[in-house]
Amino acid sequence: MGAPISAPKEDQLVDDIEAIKQVKYRYLRTLDTKAWDEFESTLADDVTGDYGDSLSFTTRDQLVDFMKSSLGPAIITEHRVDHPEIVVDGDEATGRWYLQDRVIVADFNFMLFGAAFYNDRYRRTAEGWKISATGYDRTYEATVSLEDMPSFKVKPGAALNL
Template identity: 75%
Template sequence: MDDLDAIKQLKYRYLRALDTKDWDVFAETLTADVTGEYGSSLSFTTRDELVDFMRTSVGPAVITEHRVTHPEIDVEGDEATGRWYLQDRVIVPDFQFMLFGAAFYADRYRRTEHGWRICATGYDRTYEAKMSLADVPSFALDVGPAIRV
């Protein structure tokens, strides 16, 4: 597999693990010294911080969907950068809340003895929309078996 395909698979695995709450796989996509910048108020400087935050904040009561497209990846030796177009949705049934939006991810990757890993990640929002599910009386949610509880 070439470097571009390996980095694409890494990013997809990161998102799949996030959405299915597979925190071990999620952690494996990151270097120990990863930094994360998700908007202006969320930042992390280690894998443990980032994974712990996601595990706590995006637990089984929060349904997420993350899709990335249009990768722009540049590889220079054992380091690479990537930009991705993100579309996401967050549903919190207990609070009758849904958020959806779009952003551009900016990532840095490092080749390790275990393959490519994300060493910096974050995004800048292009928009974010929020709504009360109480405004949609017919809204119903069934969660599939892929979500780890």
């Protein structure tokens, strides 16, 4: 009989989970601040994306280009995730996150908000953990006309890379 397979050291597992959390948080921060080069750096070269029924990507360039072109300076986004469920298996991992998001397009008096569950895959690379697949399944999505809220005002903050 061969040697028994040993579980990864607890410290390494904790470090891996923390690194995966950090890459997910960086993905969201750079998406919301439109820091596109840093956003791209969170993604594996062969990343795939699936954001519902009609929005999927098979390359990193497709995903990044879509975000850049769709979320321009006039669009304010807020993405928050919590309740991570991360499972590490060697140099691969999966993660499930609860998402709450908001999109404000003041020029069109439009706001969307909703919730979803992200389902991600991660891969350890020479540069650290990267997202190799991402996407979510919505639990709900709601929209409102900002004309219905005459006192609503938006002032973008300095953190946006505009």
